[in-house]
Amino acid sequence: MENVLRSVLLWMFVANSTWHVIAQTEGNGKGSTTAFKWNATDALVGRWAFGFEHSVGANFALGLELDFTHRERFMEFNSGPQPWYPEERAIKRGLITEPYMRWYPHAYARCQGVYTAAAGFLGFARYQFVEPNTFGDPSWSAFGGSLQVGYQRLLGCWVVDGYLGGTWANDDYSGAYIESTALFPPPSGWRVSAGLRLGLMRQR
DSSP states (O other), X not given: OHHHHHHHHHHHHHXXXXXXXXXXXXXXXXXXXXXXXXXXXXXXXXXXXXXXXXXXXXXXXXEEEEEEEEEEEEEEETTSOBTTBOOEEEXXXXXXXXXXXXXXXXXXXXXXXXXXXXXXEEEEEEEEESSOOTTOOOEEEEEEEXXXXXXXXXXXTEEEEEXXXXXXXXXXXXXXXXXXXXXXXXXXXXXXXXXXXXXXXEEO
């Protein structure tokens, strides 16, 4: 709960500052839309994800989401659970970047309504064991992509964005330990992705 409150306060501060910058910037084209969003679902699992989306034409949008990770994870030996190498607790700190493109096929207004999205991502993180470990602290990197469907709606100046889809990831670990395979989502391969983003939107 403490991590969620910190995430909300940080997002409110950054969103408010960004909103004033956007509001004072004149658009070059008519009908452009810009949104700044926070991933409310990620905050529940110790991640802070902030995104930026801008309309391109009447039915398309480009965006970027930055996902800052800081959470405790269980680590197991790389070759699987071993009685002489018990699970360890570690703090995972890292960053995931996710550029994406959206298509709003029946948009009655820019960046609103039902959409489909395609995204790619690249991530890197380091682990720090809670207890000293003779193997040293491992690192993690990953790349992959996702396909999603969702619905985005503007309520005043606020935007609500819900989505559901599938994500393919290829995770790579350096060192003798990896994240526990008993956890969800699985370390590599296909997984379900769903969530809710909240934010501010400006139409010009």
